[in-house]
Amino acid sequence: xxxxxxxxxxxxxxxxxxxxxxxxxxxxxxxxxxxxxxxxxxxxxxxxxxxxxxxxxxxxxxxxxxxxxxxxxxxxxxxxxxxxxxxxxxxxxxxxxxxxxxxxxxxxxxxxxxxxxxxxxxxxxxxxxxxxxxxxxxxxxxxxxxxxxxxxxxxxxxxxxxxxxxxxxxxxxxxxxxxxxxxxxxxxxxxxxxxxxxxxxxxxxxxxxxxxxxxxxxxxxxxxxxxxxxxxxxxxxxxxxxxxx
Numbered sequence: 448x449x450x451x452x453x454x455x456x457x458x459x460x461x462x463x464x465x466x467x468x469x470x471x472x473x474x475x476x477x478x479x480x481x482x483x484x485x486x487x488x489x490x491x492x493x494x495x496x497x498x499x500x501x502x503x504x505x506x507x508x509x510x511x512x513x514x515x516x517x518x519x520x521x522x523x524x525x526x527x528x529x530x531x532x533x534x535x536x537x538x539x540x541x542x543x544x545x546x547x548x549x550x551x552x553x554x555x556x557x558x559x560x561x562x563x564x565x566x567x568x569x570x571x572x573x574x575x576x577x578x579x580x581x582x583x584x585x586x587x588x589x590x591x592x593x594x595x596x597x598x599x600x601x602x603x604x605x606x607x608x609x610x611x612x613x614x615x616x617x618x619x620x621x622x623x624x625x626x627x628x629x630x631x632x633x634x635x636x637x638x639x640x641x642x643x644x645x646x647x648x649x650x651x652x653x654x655x656x657x658x659x660x661x662x663x664x665x666x667x668x669x670x671x672x673x674x675x676x677x678x679x680x681x682x683x684x685x686x687x688x689x690x691x692x
Contacts (some may be wrong), residue, residue, distance in 0.1 A: 450479060450487035474513050482580055515533055526620060550661045553635075561642035565650065566610055587610045609651075610645055613683035617668075628656075628671030640689055641668055655680070 470476035471486070478486040498519045502512045511534050518527045524681045622631040623670060632656040633641060638659075645668075654676055656670040672680040 449490055450481075451492065453478075453486045453488070456492055456496075457489045460493050461502075462496055470496075473509060475509075475516055485587065487499060491520055491671055506542070512664075534687050539546045550663075553638075554659065554661055557638045557642045558646075560639055565646040575578040606651075608646075609648070610682050613648075614685040616640060616644060617683070622684075625671065627673070628669065629684060630667050630669045632665050632667055635666055637659070638666055641666075647690065652676075652679070 453464050453467055456462075457467060462470075466475060467478075471478050476488075476492065481487050482594075495516055499512055502515055506513070515527065515531060515534070518530055521581050547663070554598070561653075568591075616633070616637060617631050618683055620631040620633050622629050624630075642659070648655055648657065654673055656669075656671045658671075660667040660669070670680060670683065
């Protein structure tokens, strides 16, 4: 029987001989046998291997790769495409769901880091504050949460330092007015700093409502306050540079 030996196919395709044997065992790459029992492969094997490699790189399961490889070698191109497309769409949906899960995890981790950093140094045993780091809870209220009293517990020096931190964070960030406050768009590289500031702010000025919305490489930071605290909220914002008002 004429054809390529396994060593020749390996050299031409760049696929190891052990992988070729595995593909045969899994039904991905049929092999013939010569008169002396050696594996032999036809001329289509190199193209089939390239197709298999592509399907695997796209994350398709083994059963789908096997189905597509058989169709690739025996069916018209339009038939292969009709099989291939829904598999890729399904895979894209799975990846999108995984990305959303990772974004949620990243947000939870950033919140946990900020809350952990904001905990005071104590000699007492840990309490519920240490076991609830990944939930926004009362320290990061969402829109609509009941505001705290309009008062800041910081001294004048500490208050000025906190205001300066907010202004540095928001400097140059595009922002728009929203009902009761402002929404700024920042890169996710600033997420840890923003979360830490938000948690710290809630310990002294619980009347602010602070919200984070992740959007891939950026996130929206929304700061709102009750009507009587509008001037205090304005203190946190840098000058109009970068504003989209």
